[in-house]
Amino acid sequence: MSVHVLHGDSFLVQESLKEKYAEIGPLDVVDSNSHRYQADQIKLEDLRVVCAALPFLASMRLVVVEGLMSEIEEVRFRSRGKRRDPKRFSGWDGIVDVIQELPPTTSLVFVDGVVRPDNKLLALIKPHAVVRTLPTPKRDELSRWVRDRVRMRATKITPGAVQLLSHHIGPNLRLLDLELEKLSLFASDRPIEERDVEELVPQVRDISIFVAVDAILEGRSGTALLALSQLRRSGANLSYILAMVARQLRLITLAKEMLSSGMATRELGSRLEIRAEFALKKTIEQAKKFTWERLKILYESLLEMDLAVKEGRMAEDIAIELMVGTSLVEQ
Structure with missing residues (x-):
């Protein structure tokens, strides 16, 4: 299926999006066969035109729309007790037609933060897309995530170091990943230890x-x-x-x-x-x-x-x- 929805933790969403870019090919191919728009930068008819274009010296094109579901989500403002203007959604009620007209050479990806299950746009897209919900890991899942990221770098980490990072930095995955990169380079060919975290990580x-x-x-x-x-x-x-x-x-x-x-x-x-x-x-x-x-x-x-x-x-x-x-x- 050539339509995907990635929503949840911003770091995990962007990591998954990188995989979609990699499917297009090398960097020079990606540059000429990918388009990325913020929700306020594109309208439905513009998206239809962009999606209909053919790839250039590649087998696939990637079109990314970011923040659209949260932008038009009808939620009650807590402070004023009002709802967002429903007209903001009316411009996208034809999204299913665009999806059905999508050529097999175009991959359309919607990326967003945490989206409510009753989101109207998500409800329209979901039957025609692969939806990945990527929640922020917590507690044991966060520790497992830290170990997995270290393993990706061909490095090891002691349980005590994992506990220090998880406790003091918490579920800020982007910051955790930056610190793990620094710690991996510092530790080199040995496991990352508690003393490394204490010495190099400001939060600890x-x-x-x-x-x-x-x-x-x-x-x-x-x-x-x-x-x-x-x-x-x-x-x-x-x-x-x-x-x-x-x-x-x-x-x-x-x-x-x-x-x-x-x-x-x-x-x-x-x-x-x-x-x-x-x-x-x-x-x-x-x-x-x-x-x-x-x-x-x-x-x-x-x-x-x-x-x-x-x-x-x-x-x-x-x-x-x-x-x-x-x-x-x-x-």
């Missing part, structure tokens, strides 16, 4: 410092030491770690003062410039839990450690262990 490296800071301040020594060890292996120095701990202590101190004055949570988040709901909630919980005396002792300990390292009286690794120990003592 940045999140590790926040995990470490929270664990230090909350007295979770095991988590703190593990996260700090990962940070040290990735090149983080003591000054950076101390600065991040001091930053969170400052936020906790300010939040505690604002809470005592009766400030609302929303305004507090704005004043502290914390936009992430989870981070704001965590800071408020810590502010309620920490006493003024404990905050003072932690501040003094940070200052003493910083001076001891800078004056050569203490090694960085010892200072890090002492910082975790100080937090435990003050629990």
